[in-house]
Amino acid sequence: MTIPKPLCQCEICTEAREKGVPYARSGPAIFIHDIQLLIDTPAEISIQLNRENIQKLDYVMFTHMDPDHVEGIRALEQIALDFRTWRAYPEKKTTLIVPVSLLFELTKLQTVYGNIIDYYIAQGFIHLVDFVSQINIKGFTISALQINRQHEVSYIYVFESEDKKIVYAPCDVKPFPEENEAVHNADLLIIQPGIIEHGLKHDYVYPQNHISRKTLYTFDETLSLGKRIKADQILFTHLEEYWNRSHDDYLRLSKIIPDIAFAWDGMHVSV
Numbered sequence: 450m451t452i453p454k455p456l457c458q459c460e461i462c463t464e465a466r467e468k469g470v471p472y473a474r475s476g477p478a479i480f481i482h483d484i485q486l487l488i489d490t491p492a493e494i495s496i497q498l499n500r501e502n503i504q505k506l507d508y509v510m511f512t513h514m515d516p517d518h519v520e521g522i523r524a525l526e527q528i529a530l531d532f533r534t535w536r537a538y539p540e541k542k543t544t545l546i547v548p549v550s551l552l553f554e555l556t557k558l559q560t561v562y563g564n565i566i567d568y569y570i571a572q573g574f575i576h577l578v579d580f581v582s583q584i585n586i587k588g589f590t591i592s593a594l595q596i597n598r599q600h601e602v603s604y605i606y607v608f609e610s611e612d613k614k615i616v617y618a619p620c621d622v623k624p625f626p627e628e629n630e631a632v633h634n635a636d637l638l639i640i641q642p643g644i645i646e647h648g649l650k651h652d653y654v655y656p657q658n659h660i661s662r663k664t665l666y667t668f669d670e671t672l673s674l675g676k677r678i679k680a681d682q683i684l685f686t687h688l689e690e691y692w693n694r695s696h697d698d699y700l701r702l703s704k705i706i707p708d709i710a711f712a713w714d715g716m717h718v719s720v
């Protein structure tokens with residue numbers, strides 16, 4: 450959910466509308482500057498790339514196919530399209546790096562013209578590279594860990610370069626593969642906070658049998674998870690409008706709990 454949510458007049462959305470970023474929040478994505486790699490294309494990705502003045506995009510990966518992570522894929526067409534020929538400028542082609550188990554899911558991205566990936570490949574907008582569990586990109590080792598979910602294929606990614614490690618787990622990460630050593634001892638764990646249980650809009654309290662409890666950890670559970678896998682620092686992302694918290698609230702919370710931070714649009718992080 451973007452903040453402000455369209456039409457919403459709640460305090461959080463009104464403040465975001467007045468003040469803009471970092472109070473305003475758009476969809477979940479991350480750009481790794483060292484290797485010009487983007488993970489996920491939310492509906493607002495063209496605006497996000499422009500806002501951050503990104504000038505070169507070599508690689509794109511997807512964590513999963515939920516709409517909030519893929520709706521902006523047309524940015525890849527807009528980047529590459531040469532209107533004179535309806536084909537791509539060859540030097541503007543993006544390489545899509547995809548774990549093999551996600552390939553079939555990709556075929557579900559349809560338009561009235563058919564499968565969008567096939568079309569983009571045929572037009573030369575993208576080039577597809579698949580891999581099983583690990584791939585090396587410009588000195589970065591990227592490991593793909595599939596989340597074991599019944600009806601959905603979802604991935605978290607581990608990035609390693611020299612002696613640094615980042616685990617990127619923004620959405621649909623339950624059950625988290627915490628027994629896998631690949632996620633242990635990260636310098637930075639970037640993860641969704643899960644269900645925030647108190648102070649929600651409409652004074653809502655999640656019942657114990659709520660469906661979200663099957664797909665999401667609570668915030669406290671996520672904090673404990675971070676400790677168990679010995680992450681040096683935790684950065685929370687994918688923050689929902691419904692949590693009813695402002696950028697200032699998250700800043701306050703991050704000062705109370707050691708070694709955590711909450712992401713905002715345009716945040717730069719060095720590891």
Ligand SMILES: [Zn+2]
Nearest residue numbers: 454457459462
């Ligand atoms: Zn609102």
Ligand SMILES: [Zn+2]
Nearest residue numbers: 515517518620
């Ligand atoms: Zn999501």
